[in-house]
Amino acid sequence: MVAAGSGTRRVRVAARRPESDGVVSLELVAPDGGRLPDWAPGAHVDLVLPGGRTRQYSLCGDRWDAHRYRVAVLREPDGRGGSAWVHDRLAVGDEIGLGGPRNNFPLVPAPRYLFVAGGVGITPVLPMIAQADLLGADWALLYGGRTRSSMAFTGELARHGGRVRVVPQDEAGLLDLPRFLGHPDAGTRVYGCGPGGLLDALAAATAGWPPHTLRTERFVAPAADGPVRDTAFEVHLARRGAAVTVGPGRTVLDAVADAGVEVLSSCRQGTCGTCETTVLDGEPEHRDSVLDDDERAAGDCMLVCVSRSRGPRLVLDL
Structure with missing residues (x-):
């Protein structure tokens, strides 16, 4: 199932x-040349590699090209083998x-945006910049990386002139965030990935x-305190x-898989949203970095790769 x-x-x-x-881009098309699903800035896709390995990457191409997706893959020497393959x-x-x-990092309407990207975190920002331009919004980008040669898409960004600040760490040190951000402004939304x-x-x-100014997308979920x-x-599987x-040290994802219920997953770290599952009853203990405060408070969904239960029982729509 x-x-x-x-x-x-x-x-x-x-x-x-x-x-x-260390970064290669891929252009992906349907084998029959057909149309691919529409998407919006901030969206990502799952690449399903041989052996069932699934990895998620931000779409970073032209959202108006209905027949072609672009993703960029960073080689991760200490990863699980997907990027190396x-x-x-x-x-x-x-x-x-x-x-x-899927989109866990949508660009909300605003008159002004400040974008901050680190390394391959530039990828979801590229279509956001294009969308901001299309809407006539004011924007600026602060883009940091270890070295200039490790920073992808700098040539593509050069056409934006002074709106883009490229800061290689070996040349200029760490990003000066307070200087870039300036004073708090209710009309500005800040987006960060890295x-x-x-x-x-x-x-x-x-x-x-102001509240809800900042939206971020993480590569790795933040460290959590001990479980509640x-x-x-x-875990009751309503459809099954x-x-x-689910014992200590086990994930809900693995426990339901043992019962023959397959939930598509990718990062297994609570960062991609692929395994989001509807909660019908019970109170989840959220340990992901995808859901916002309102979604967590609602308690009607959870990321089963990392999140657990605050009580003795959960009922999932599986």
Whole structure:
């Protein structure tokens, strides 16, 4: 059984090119040349690689091109092998599975945007910039990376002139967030994507800004405190009519898989939203970095790869 909404399609690699040291972009098309699903800035897709490995990447191409997606993949030497396979083995003409698109990082309407990107975190920002231009909104981008040669898409960004500030760390040090952000402004929305340290610093720098000013997308979920409930709890699978026990140190995702219920997942770290599942009863203990405060308070969904239960029982729509 596959959870609702977890369907995938086949796509073909139409082009690939190096974008910087360690980053390669892929252009993906339908094998029959047909139309791909529409998407909006901030969306990501799941690439389903051989062996069932699933990895999520932000769409960073032209959202108005209905027949072509673009993603960029950073080689991660300490990763789980997905990025290395893409860099070393995936070739033009190959077909892979694709899930989504999904959007946990939407661009909300605003007269002014400040974008902050670190490393490959530039990818979701590229279509946001295009959308801001289309809407006539004011915007500026602060883009940091380890070295200039490691920073992807700088040539593409150059056409925006002074709106883009490229700051390689080995040349200019860490990003000066307070200087870039300026004074709090109710009409400005701040978007950030990149390493956890950068996003933590960005959250601290905007602490005095109006509520909901800052929106971020993380590569890795922030460290959580000890679980509210460290004993076993039951998960009832409403559609299956069965129940499983989730013990300490186990994930709901793994426990339901043992019961024969497959939920499509990717990051297994609570950062991508792929495994979001509807909660019919019970109170989840949220440990992800995808849901916002209102969604957490509603308690009607959870990321089963990391989140647990505050009580002895959860009922899921599985």
